[in-house]
Amino acid sequence: MITVPAGSDTGTKIRLKGQGGRGSAGAPPGDLVITLQVQPDRFYKRDGLDLVATVPINIAQATLGSKISVTTLEKKRVAIRIPAGTASGRRFRVRGQGIAKDGQRGDLIIEVQISVPEKLTEEQERMMREFAEAGGLKY
Numbered sequence: 001m002i003t004v005p006a007g008s009d010t011g012t013k014i015r016l017k018g019q020g021g022r023g024s025a026g027a028p029p030g031d032l033v034i035t036l037q038v039q040p041d042r043f044y045k046r047d048g049l050d051l052v053a054t055v056p057i058n059i060a061q062a063t064l065g066s067k068i069s070v071t072t073l074e075k076k077r078v079a080i081r082i083p084a085g086t087a088s089g090r091r092f093r094v095r096g097q098g099i100a101k102d103g104q105r106g107d108l109i110i111e112v113q114i115s116v117p118e119k120l121t122e123e124q125e126r127m128m129r130e131f132a133e134a135g136g137l138k139y
Contacts, residue, residue: 002014002016005101006100006101007049007102010037013033014033015031015032015033015034019032020032044073046099047109048106049101049105049106049107050098050108051098053070054111054113055110055112056114057086058114058115059114061086062082062086063085065082065086066082067080067082068082068110068112070110073098078108080094088112092109094110
């Protein structure tokens with residue numbers, strides 16, 4: 001049985017003394033060295049002990065501000081306040097919700113990505129044009 005230490009990442013090596021191949025001429029067996037390859041997660045990306053999660057928000061949430069809820073690695077929900085005027089790519093830090101290793105704990109970093117709808121209803125398109133024209137854009 002192999003015990004993988006908490007917080008291990010790709011490249012972490014685990015040495016099992018005396019579990020390797022037999023030595024020549026009656027020498028004792030060598031050590032077995034296992035190098036870990038951690039599979040990527042579909043939601044979180046790792047940056048040292050920090051976790052980065054990209055969360056889509058819509059243009060209204062970015063423009064007007066809102067609250068979003070994000071799940072931590074331990075399956076807890078945390079609420080993040082998105083201030084009005086938030087740009088795509090802005091990051092918000094939730095302290096102490098990242099990877100735990102050797103008595104330290106990283107942070108959860110929420111990166112918002114503004115998602116733009118591919119299709120609008122006629123009313124949505126009319127309202128968007130009014131919004132653009134109020135900002136000085138002409139079509």
